[in-house]
Structure formats: C-alpha cells, structure tokens
Amino acid sequence: xxxxxxxxxxxxxxxRDCLILSLVMAVGFLVLGxxxxxxxxxxxxxxxxxxxxxxxxxxxxTRALDSGNEVAAKRVMLVSRTVRTVVMLAVMGVCVWVWTxxxxxxxxxxxxxxxxxxxxxxxxxxxxxxxxxxxPAPEGSGPVPEEEEAGEEAEDEFEKFVSRxxxxxxxxxxxxxxxxxxxxxxxx
Numbered sequence: 001x002x003x004x005x006x007x008x009x010x011x012x013x014x015x016r017d018c019l020i021l022s023l024v025m026a027v028g029f030l031v032l033g034x035x036x037x038x039x040x041x042x043x044x045x046x047x048x049x050x051x052x053x054x055x056x057x058x059x060x061x062t063r064a065l066d067s068g069n070e071v072a073a074k075r076v077m078l079v080s081r082t083v084r085t086v087v088m089l090a091v092m093g094v095c096v097w098v099w100t101x102x103x104x105x106x107x108x109x110x111x112x113x114x115x116x117x118x119x120x121x122x123x124x125x126x127x128x129x130x131x132x133x134x135x136p137a138p139e140g141s142g143p144v145p146e147e148e149e150a151g152e153e154a155e156d157e158f159e160k161f162v163s164r165x166x167x168x169x170x171x172x173x174x175x176x177x178x179x180x181x182x183x184x185x186x187x188x
Contacts, residue, residue, distance in 0.1 A: 007058050014054045017120040018113070022047045025109050034106075042095065042106035046113025049091050054117050056084050088114055 003011070022043050029035040029043075060080025064073035095110040 003058060003062060007062060011051075011055060011058055014117060014120060015051045017124075018047055018050045018054075018116045021116045021119060022109070022113070025112060029109075036106075038099070038103055038106040039109065041104065042109035045091065045095060045105065046110040046116075049088060049110065050113040050116040053084050053088055053114075056080065060084075 025046075026035065026039070026043055029039045057080065060077055064076040064080075067073045067076060092107070092111050092114065095105045096107040098105045099107040
C-alpha cells in the first residue's frame, strides 16, 4: 500500500518516539538491576507491537479515506480497530503466558508498549500547546457561516441530534419561544 508522504512522516516520528520510550523503559530496568534477556525480548516485542499497531492504523485510515463511501469507510475502520486490538491482546497474552511458564519474555515492556502511541500523542499535544500558548490568535481567523453573517444563528448538527431526545419544553422557558427569540425580545 502506498502511504501518503505526510502519513509516512508521522509514522517515522511515532517510531522514533516509541524507541525513546522503549529506551526509557530499558534504563528503568538497568537502574533496578532487572535488565536481562527476558527484558530485552520484551522491549523488542513491545516496540514492534506499538509501531506495527500505528502502521496498521495508518493503513486502515488511508483505505477508509480511499473508499470514498462513508459506510464502507466506517466498516474498514471498525475491522481495522478490531483486528489490531485482537492481535495486540494476543501478543500481550502470549508474553504473559511465557513469563509465567519460563520467564523468557518479560511481560511489562510489552504491555507498556501498548500505551506508547497514546503517550506520544498526549506529550506532542501538550508540547505544542505549551510552545504556542502565548501566540495571539489572528483576528478574524475563525470561519463564519453565511447564515450567521446576517445576524441569524444557524442550528448546527449537534443541536439537531440533541433535539431528537427532547421530551418537551425546557423548564423555565415558554413553549412557543426559542432561545434565539428570547434574546431578541429581551433586547427590545
């Protein structure tokens, strides 16, 4: 499968960052005096599992976007998530089983590696926010829907979705008036 250059770039960044987290885990094993062949095997298996999971996530998203059909895209994403989860659970389960039988593969680095992509994404987001927190937002940078330019507030998709669950008027509001008309009547 041909991945977009931007996706490849993100995949390489994720591989680098997962390697850093694996090295941090290795340092932890060294400090605790628990570094042995089982820990090294666990670190290697965990790293491959974390990066492989992110790779197959990228492939699934790319295939979903290429399908062009929303229903097919959802199905591709569901199958991708299910298969990736089952494979990761199987790998972790086998590593725990091997650890309990012979202690040849340490289970901790494998299980921890399942969280590496989430940790990397959270740290990247926090760093981005921290580095750009003082940058002023450009004036008029937010999009303004055409309906709102004339002073009317448009009903968004969330309001449409939530309105299906409404069982009647909201307590404290008159039944014939909407929140938008309340604001207009109070101003007059």
